Amino acid sequence: MAQKDAHAMILDAIDRGEFSPGDRLVESELADRFGVSRTPVREALQRLETQSVLVRDGRSLIVATLSHDQMAELYAVRTELEALAARLAAQHAAREEISVLRQMVEEDAALIGDANALARANRRFHGQIHLASHNRYLIQQLGMVHRSMALMATTSLAAEGRGPAALGEHQAIVEAIAARDGDAAADALRQHLSLAFETRLREEARKI
Structure with a gap:
């Protein structure tokens, strides 16, 4: 091996x-x-x-366990890289790739209530956007970032109400990509991760 x-x-x-x-x-x-x-x-x-x-x-x-500062730094980098991926996907995604993204959002609705399954589906969704960017170097960098995301002990999707909200945000990202609006796709992705980070910070604060 x-x-x-x-x-x-x-x-x-x-x-x-x-x-x-x-x-x-x-x-x-x-x-x-x-x-x-x-x-x-x-x-x-x-x-x-x-x-x-x-x-x-x-x-x-x-x-490893991420500190508060490491988590903030990771989200800052992830947000900009993911926003770039969404912008490039709006330019380069094939019609079939957009169709797959739409199907993911529809199918993932059945997972609401199962935070772990929704977290796995969330990774697949974001990974599909990375691939749709058609930029191998960006995909490589995002792979490193998502490897570090695994060092967070819990998923923000476990927070009450976060699952349905996140899927709505996913839908907005897909529609912007489908409309070939790179600015809107990048903004929707940034907003999505900002809300995810805010949710995670609230959940962490409750543990103090």
């Missing part, structure tokens, strides 16, 4: 919530879990540490 496969499997497990911020990752346990030898797992863990997905806690490696 190649190193990149072990790396991808660990990242995917973090992204799906199987490993949460603060969880300790043990080389031998991961090798058994994924059915690979310990060498590629060891190399993957080292790579994830250099990418700040994992951090040291004594001799152990644990899944």
Whole structure:
């Protein structure tokens, strides 16, 4: 099994919530879990540490937790990159890609009430916009940003009322892309992420 496969499997497990911020990752346990030898797992863990997905806690490696400032910085970068993706999608998305985005919004309505399923659907929706931008370098950068988003322990979509509101915002983004209005698509995306960030901040404040 190649190193990149072990790396991808660990990242995917973090992204799906199987490993949460603060969880300790043990080389031998991961090798058994994924059915690979310990060498590629060891190399993957080292790579994830250099990418700040994992951090040291004594001799152990644990899944990193984002501080308040890190979360704010991440949203600032994500917002501008995603807005650019929406703008480019309005210019370059194929008719079929827009149709898929519309279908996603319609189908995701059935997931309201299941925050985890809605969060997975949300990642797919945003990923589809990234692809519709048809800019490989932007897609690469957004992939790195979304990998860091997995380090947030909870989804903003778990907040009461956020699911239906988010889907309405998704609809506005899609309609702007379909209208080939890059400015409106970028603005709709920025507004969507601003509201998501505000929701997350309120939820975090309740824990204090």
